[in-house]
Amino acid sequence: MQVAQEPRSTPASPSAAVDAGEPRLPLRLFALKHGDTFLVADAFGDIGGEGDGLFRDDTRVLSRFALTLGGHLPSLLGARISQDNVFFTCNLTNRPLPPLGGAPVPEGVLHIERTRFLWETRLYERLTITNYAELEAVAPLGLSFAADFRDMFEVRGRHREARGRPLPTELTAASLTLGYAGLDGIVRTCSLAFSQPPDALTATRAEILVRLGPRERREIYLEVGPNAPALPSRARFRAAAARARVAIRARRRGGAAVRSSGRLFNEWLHKSRADLALLTTELPTGPYPYAGIPWFSTPFGRDAIIAALQTLWLDPPLARGVLAFLAEHQAEEVSPFQDAAPGKILHERRKGEMATLRELPFARYYGGVDTTPLFVMLAGAYAGRTGDLAFIDTLWPSLLAAMAWIEGEGDSNRDGFLDYARAADTGLANQGWKDSHDSVFHADGSEARGPIALVEVQGYVYAALHAMADLAGHRGEPGRAATWRARARALRDAVESRFWLEGDGYYALALDGEGEPCRVRGSNAGHLLFTGLPSARRAERVAAHLRGLPFSSGWGIRTLASGQARFNPMSYHNGSVWPHDTALCAAGLARYGARDDVVRLMSGMFETAVHFDMRLPELFCGFDRKAGEAPTGYPVACLPQAWAAGAAFMMLQACLGVTVDGVRGEIHIDRPRLPIGIDRLTILHLTVGAVTVDLTFQRLGNRVTAFPEGLDPSPVPVILHA
Incomplete structure (x- = not known):
């Protein structure tokens, strides 16, 4: 399974209205991870249920998660993973929308930005809808979802003679919880919660009508986790996002x-x-x-x-x-x-x-x-x-x-x-x-x-x-x-x-x-x-x-x-x-x-x-x-x-040709070469015992030399073997 690279055939979406006359092109997949939870979805941000999904502890806890606008797939403008791998963002726009108590909405005036990340065992998502039209517009959003609770090896194609049983869906005005009682005696759950109660909410779909004045922008927050959280909100989203970014930066440092x-x-x-x-x-x-x-x-x-x-x-x-x-x-x-x-x-x-x-x-x-x-x-x-x-x-x-x-x-x-x-x-x-x-x-x-x-x-x-x-x-x-x-x-x-x-x-x-x-x-x-x-x-x-x-x-x-x-x-x-x-x-x-x-x-x-x-x-x-x-x-x-x-x-x-000898406290460099097209390269904060050194390699004509930056003499012996 690929992330942001290999094309694959996207499985049909769950809604017949969505599928009618709208075959999907092969899409790249994008991944997020934190701890033992990871997410794989397509460029729309959708989960189709083939090999993608939200997985926790080797179990797929969300097998469908598909957004529609007016009962149709929105048009994809672009998708990306942030450079630090924390955020997925995709940009979508509308196809022509029929009138809903007002004028029809022409194509390409509504912008939807889906931004999401994982923190601990939860998926946090923000939908930002902006109306660039000069008139009021109604954005009929639909979100289809399902949780098959399949083991990772089932998702990979392994057949099982028997499975556990799904549990009745628990519904409130702004959340639902899907559950599965496994044959191993473990109850696995997946809860979805919305920052505002949907206009309609069932065990498989949420409908939200978003009314936007000219140039108006609205945000909707969603959370998916093992249990229903406090009400999703901008504050919760930003606090968790800050913790996620700090954690990944600490690992990269x-x-x-x-x-x-x-x-x-x-x-x-x-x-x-x-x-x-x-x-x-x-x-x-x-x-x-x-x-x-x-x-x-x-x-x-x-x-x-x-x-x-x-x-x-x-x-x-x-x-x-x-x-x-x-x-x-x-x-x-x-x-x-x-x-x-x-x-x-x-x-x-x-x-x-x-x-x-x-x-x-x-x-x-x-x-x-x-x-x-x-x-x-x-x-x-x-x-x-x-x-x-x-x-x-x-x-x-x-x-x-x-x-x-x-x-x-x-x-x-x-x-x-x-x-x-x-x-x-x-x-x-x-x-x-x-x-x-x-x-x-x-x-x-x-x-x-x-x-x-x-x-x-x-x-x-x-x-x-x-x-x-x-x-x-x-x-x-x-x-x-x-x-x-x-x-x-x-x-x-x-x-x-x-x-x-x-x-x-x-x-x-x-x-x-x-x-x-x-x-x-x-x-x-x-x-x-x-x-x-x-x-x-x-x-x-x-x-x-x-x-x-x-x-x-x-x-x-x-x-x-x-x-x-x-x-x-x-x-x-x-x-x-x-x-x-x-x-x-x-x-x-x-x-x-x-x-x-x-x-x-x-x-x-x-x-x-x-x-x-x-x-x-x-x-x-x-x-x-x-x-x-x-x-x-x-x-x-x-x-x-x-x-x-x-x-x-x-x-x-x-x-x-770098070798660090931590026992003797030395750096050895044996007949160094630089990659093609690189004339200068520096290794910053290379640890040798209790000290660090910055080590620079420089191309000089047909040869490459290496030397420590900064203090003279270097706190670490650098031994160059020609």
């Missing part, structure tokens, strides 16, 4: 800021930062980026870890919040239904009726093979970035439990590799980041049988072993540190021996349950570069593939090289382009010195963002780039998506 000489480039980074702020929810354990809207607006382990890794150099507290939450939700017992085992890190958490009733395993689901080593990787990276070893001490039992699973039950066939095979048919068949049912296969297209060992996952384990060795060294445990380093060396040798395909000059996608390599060229090997496992010689051969035409679409790196079995640029994982995947590959290329390749990839991602209203979607189609044409969107991609927004910052770090 966290961490360092980036300013450059490129206006559009700044806009991209600003929007990416705003999207991360929108998706980040303050949990008791700290900030946590939910994965994406609409399908994944909930805690996911893998997505949050990667988003935290992408932004760690700028915003370490986000990583701390992710680590704290995942440690608190680490598995402690064996559950085949949840794919859980002691030490595993959470893949996904859901709160809906189907999860509560165990119709699905996702209330707490652990079916991700890569999340546990990524958790350890993030802990090591966080410690290196911040020097916050006291926090690592609190995580140490969780890290030991994670490693015990990785080196124990996680290697189900005892071949030395972390593998997966789902424990129950209700779980995910594939449990790496490419978790489509068809994403792991052999060169002839045949299915790979489990247990499956993915190549990039072995890289994550390699990095996790090094992270544990470093942390043990900091903790004064040299024996453990030496053991983990030895295991990392052994794993590296095993991967190079078993996964490397000399004839192809590339790594196998995976080993199947028989130990046979899947001789398929996927972007997974780029993640292996990110972990630093390959030798320099083999890394260069992988890099040559990644920069070649089968992988490079011109916009980004395809998940699967063209010409491979099952390649399809319109698929979810077999030939599409995922910005976070391209960013991880870019970071891997930078690790081996291929910084010019990173500059090229970042240029493609930036140009993609320009075509998607300065936002990178979850994924887009992997068609070859053609002159004068935009990238092709993927119809049901999430936008915004946390690790897509974070991709901009990971690629920028890879360009600049």
Whole structure:
């Protein structure tokens, strides 16, 4: 599902009068979020009930919300989300209106502005109606509504044998409450309230006649929440709006800021930062980026870890919040239904009726093979970035439990590799980041049988072993540190021996349950570069593939090289382009010195963002780039998506070659490059321990130099590697 980008067919509106002769054009969708509540609606501000709606705790609590004027759709002038992602605003005007006790109203003289935002669990909306005619006008407003209380997975198409029951609608003069008694024993409600009593109010529709003198303006306020509020009003709207804006600004102010000489480039980074702020929810354990809207607006382990890794150099507290939450939700017992085992890190958490009733395993689901080593990787990276070893001490039992699973039950066939095979048919068949049912296969297209060992996952384990060795060294445990380093060396040798395909000059996608390599060229090997496992010689051969035409679409790196079995640029994982995947590959290329390749990839991602209203979607189609044409969107991609927004910052770090050593209190800059078209870039308020520094990169002819701004000498050593 898209936000403000991908077209989709809008379902028919609820009123026959509205539908008659008025088919809707495909419309873009727009999203708002706060906490565990989010809203997806079209450019009119309407909810049609297909995949859009107002959702709370994985349940759609408003499935229809459609405005009419004189029984017809108004004409759309434009719609937008504010730059800070707080407000949605659309501008509408009237079609010709018949006389209602006066002269007919000509087209285009009534202006309706719909402004809305979410705060806590409530939707606040203001309708501003202005009459630009020289005569009095009557605006007959209609609002249709419904609440189907469907679980998120029902909305996504999952069939249920039985559902709960709707409750009788409670009506007052200016409000109504819709209710649903779920099979889980929970009563879910949705209340709508108006600042003035409608002229007619039923369980499905409100009618309001607004009489306006010449040049007169009128405001109507609506609120939608789990219970009826005090009377909606201008004062309530403004007070809640101020709190919402302050909250999002506080989240955006966290961490360092980036300013450059490129206006559009700044806009991209600003929007990416705003999207991360929108998706980040303050949990008791700290900030946590939910994965994406609409399908994944909930805690996911893998997505949050990667988003935290992408932004760690700028915003370490986000990583701390992710680590704290995942440690608190680490598995402690064996559950085949949840794919859980002691030490595993959470893949996904859901709160809906189907999860509560165990119709699905996702209330707490652990079916991700890569999340546990990524958790350890993030802990090591966080410690290196911040020097916050006291926090690592609190995580140490969780890290030991994670490693015990990785080196124990996680290697189900005892071949030395972390593998997966789902424990129950209700779980995910594939449990790496490419978790489509068809994403792991052999060169002839045949299915790979489990247990499956993915190549990039072995890289994550390699990095996790090094992270544990470093942390043990900091903790004064040299024996453990030496053991983990030895295991990392052994794993590296095993991967190079078993996964490397000399004839192809590339790594196998995976080993199947028989130990046979899947001789398929996927972007997974780029993640292996990110972990630093390959030798320099083999890394260069992988890099040559990644920069070649089968992988490079011109916009980004395809998940699967063209010409491979099952390649399809319109698929979810077999030939599409995922910005976070391209960013991880870019970071891997930078690790081996291929910084010019990173500059090229970042240029493609930036140009993609320009075509998607300065936002990178979850994924887009992997068609070859053609002159004068935009990238092709993927119809049901999430936008915004946390690790897509974070991709901009990971690629920028890879360009600049910046590493912050929080243990030693130093900044290292390795052979920096600036993005194409950028001559000057400054990182403001970059924290190193207890101090901050402003760091500027300047293009000077064919080279880029870097220097701290302000105090001389700098409070932080900046070490430039030519």
